[in-house]
Amino acid sequence: MGVPAVVPVWLLWYIAVNGPLADLGWTRREPTENDGMLLWLVIAVPVVTAFALLWWLANDFVRRRNTAAARVYWPACTLVTLVPTFALMILG
Incomplete structure (x- = not known):
């Protein structure tokens, strides 16, 4: 789920950079971004929600069959999911 995570992470970063951080x-802000944030929220909310739901369902299924403690498993899953995004940020 790390490679598909690039899209929702990028959407969240774009909204943060052009919204509250700006x-x-x-x-x-992006100089050509003059449509407002509502359009981005209409796009980002379904994408991020669908990804989070799929990520949680897939990891919950694997977690039940795994012997690792939950306090170790969930942070590890989160970090491994973010590795491709960080790799693209560093290499890009």
Whole structure:
């Protein structure tokens, strides 16, 4: 689920950079982004929700068949899911 996670992570980052982080002065808004954030939320909410649901269902199924403790399993799954996104950020 790491490779498909690139899309929802990018959507969340784009919204954060052009929304609250830009309002705080930590980033600059995209100069051509003048449609407002509602359009991005209409796109991002279904994509992120569908990914999170699929990710949780897949990992819950594997977790039941695994002997690892839940306090180790879930953080490890989260980190492994984010590895392709971080690799693309570093290499890109």
